[in-house]
Amino acid sequence: MSQELSVASYNIHKGVGTDRRRDLARTVAVIAEIGADILAVQEADTRFGHRKGLLDLDKIRKELGLIAVPMEGVGDAHGWHGNLLLVRNALVQEVHQLALPGLEPRGALVSDLVIAGRPLRVVNAHLGLLKVSRKAQVRVLLEKIRDMEDRPTLLMGDLNEWRGAGVAFQTLEKHFTFAQAPASFPSRYPLLALDRMMITPHGALLNVSAHDSPLSRRASDHLPIKARLRFDPDPTGG
Template structure:
């Protein structure tokens, strides 16, 4: 499998749109040739900054889950970038991209100054990993209530298997139903004006019968409802009882084939993976 030379990766990195709340970069990765008809694997995973249910901080464990899944596109939530001692001040999206030889883009929904002058800013948010180059990337902050935590919707533009698509990744609020519903409506507003095939993935912090999920599934198909088997519970890890992590997709050009919840103790959520045909 051919590897991209470093000078091309630098070129791809320069193509990414960088906003105050979003940073994008490219690691050395696999740029596989377009192969129409080949299945596409997509994964969503709230990684809890790499801390597992055993209390151990272990990014390698997270990387192995992603690697073993065979995912081509990955949406990660609760990702630290030089955030604090809890994650050893590591740039987690860059570390994972380098370890997995994938391209990446990062969206900082929380962006704080360093503790000491000259150190990197402390950031917390979401990340996209892709085996194909990320052509464009943008993060938009979602509605925020006074007692809430800032959330965002990051959108990557990617050409894979000859198809241009949008890959949207989000993490909706956990503690306010009204705020979460407003966030879901904003996601629809931001994404519903395009005819491009689209994935919307993430930790949505709501069960399938919630109004905010209904708001989203009026526009996009719920992959698990289409092809998943069983309840699809992804939280909490040790005794899953709720389906709150989702893979959604547009009807055009995306055909879901299968979906599964992966068992691992790497986070307080379980990852969800699905296989699709791009038509």
């Protein structure tokens, strides 16, 4: 029997909207609109100096039922290089914090979950602006995944691939099935598909779209993207 979950990815731009105001309450309101079971967030912390988390994680947990996966050694930050994973009704088994190579600090979270009774690995990544950096970052991500126990893997995030046909994507296409790529940037007049989702051949991503609302067009320079994740039928019948 197949099962479905709601999944999403959102670069919140540190809570700064297209009106240049930082309004994290507005950001949380957009997260509530999305209603995802799994949400990959990018730019969740201040970037320079002493990194600090920006979202009210207690409020998100109490009001939306979303809990941040735990991390080590991040101090007052909520994410890892700004990457934060929020999950609902999931058992978090293991979280790996990867530093990605490149001229600018970048990272990725690799989280092993059990959700809806099924194992799932979620990779939340924010890749670099330079093509050579993205190529190296994808190589590190895939090496990490190959070294881990095999399980269905969902990769989401701001991948910064402007053309969608670079070497980084050509490499990822060998391992993942890409979902259709809705335009998500810039949020007021979306033209570019910088935010992406892809899944290993253990399931499918359905109804992929940008979450386009009056609020989401103001809350960040990126629109969230969302989809339904359908697991393949469990061969054990579970």
